[in-house]
Amino acid sequence: MNIGRAAEEANLPPKTIRYYEEIDLIRPSRAPNGYRDYSEADLHRLRFLQRARSLGFTIEECRLLLSLYDDHNRASSDVKAIALGKIGAIDRKITELAALRATLTRLVETCHGDDRPDCPIIDDLAGQGARVEP
Amino acid sequence: MNIGRAAEEANLPPKTIRYYEEIDLIRPSRAPNGYRDYSEADLHRLRFLQRARSLGFTIEECRLLLSLYDDHNRASSDVKAIALGKIGAIDRKITELAALRATLTRLVETCHGDDRPDCPIIDDLAGQGARVEP
DNA sequence: TATAGGGATTCCAGCAAATGGAAGGTCAAG
DNA sequence: CTTGACCTTCCATTTGCTGGAATCCCTATA
Numbered sequence: 532m533n534i535g536r537a538a539e540e541a542n543l544p545p546k547t548i549r550y551y552e553e554i555d556l557i558r559p560s561r562a563p564n565g566y567r568d569y570s571e572a573d574l575h576r577l578r579f580l581q582r583a584r585s586l587g588f589t590i591e592e593c594r595l596l597l598s599l600y601d602d603h604n605r606a607s608s609d610v611k612a613i614a615l616g617k618i619g620a621i622d623r624k625i626t627e628l629a630a631l632r633a634t635l636t637r638l639v640e641t642c643h644g645d646d647r648p649d650c651p652i653i654d655d656l657a658g659q660g661a662r663v664e665p
Numbered sequence: 666m667n668i669g670r671a672a673e674e675a676n677l678p679p680k681t682i683r684y685y686e687e688i689d690l691i692r693p694s695r696a697p698n699g700y701r702d703y704s705e706a707d708l709h710r711l712r713f714l715q716r717a718r719s720l721g722f723t724i725e726e727c728r729l730l731l732s733l734y735d736d737h738n739r740a741s742s743d744v745k746a747i748a749l750g751k752i753g754a755i756d757r758k759i760t761e762l763a764a765l766r767a768t769l770t771r772l773v774e775t776c777h778g779d780d781r782p783d784c785p786i787i788d789d790l791a792g793q794g795a796r797v798e799p
Numbered sequence: 800t801a802t803a804g805g806g807a808t809t810c811c812a813g814c815a816a817a818t819g820g821a822a823g824g825t826c827a828a829g
Numbered sequence: 830c831t832t833g834a835c836c837t838t839c840c841a842t843t844t845g846c847t848g849g850a851a852t853c854c855c856t857a858t859a
Contacts, residue, residue: 590816628762652744656717680846700806701808723844
């Protein structure tokens with residue numbers, strides 16, 4: 532199966548699939564004309580990658596998950612631990628975004644938003660820096 | 666004021682400040698010895714950048730905000746529109762992350778997480794691809 | 800005065816995770 | 830035989846920095 536078809540099947544752009552090959556996540560065979568030739572097993576891997584990436588796993592996490600996927604003797608707890616870690620990271624990200632949103636909302640609410648140049652948002656940005664470690 | 670001191674004042678790493686100069690967000694003068702010399706106005710810009718970046722504005726948005734900051738005749742509604750757009754983007758991101766979290770939580774809950782190789786998480790990843798536009 | 804240290808300077812490389820584009824090879828249809 | 834849709838490789842770009850090397854500058858102390 533050519534890369535274009537595999538791309539459709541896996542719901543990934545061809546460029547991305549080539550990139551995954553470049554970083555050794557998948558190794559399709561080649562047809563006599565030099566075209567990549569994807570097997571059903573390859574397609575499974577590609578769909579796996581598409582799904583895992585869309586769930587927010589990094590490439591390196593995908594690599595790890597794939598090795599667990601390949602290892603039919605691994606414990607399910609290994610996989611569960613990775614997923615739990617990811618949920619924790621998502622929670623932290625959501626908390627962070629919620630705080631951002633709250634700050635921006637407060638700023639927006641105090642800005643009259645008309646033709647006058649006076650703007651509390653700009654004033655806030657100009658006023659004080661948030662304390663964040665460099 | 667040297668870059669190190671400016672970095673402390675603005676709560677930004679010196680490397681980042683040099684980077685901001687490279688992309689024309691700030692143009693400090695130079696001391697006779699070639700060192701960058703930051704004025705109070707420069708510091709304001711740096712603090713502005715630190716704050717805006719920490720609020721999730723992209724560099725290009727910061728560039729726009731700075732131009733509004735510089736333009737004392739701009740309408741506050743211009744600034745408000747940018748902030749509102751950012752809030753919308755944050756909301757979309759949070760929604761997305763919440764969905765991710767829900768999926769992962771469901772997977773984790775169905776995984777027994779013990780020494781057995783059978784794992785619903787892996788099965789799900791291998792099973793079907795989420796429909797996402799390439 | 801020599802030297803040691805702590806800053807400063809430049810430039811080059813690289814991170815994630817693709818994506819865009821150019822130059823060219825292959826294939827099937829009309 | 831040509832057109833157009835694929836495919837190939839390679840190189841550059843994106844975002845927002847960060848790390849490191851080589852070199853320079855300034856101050857303080859022995």
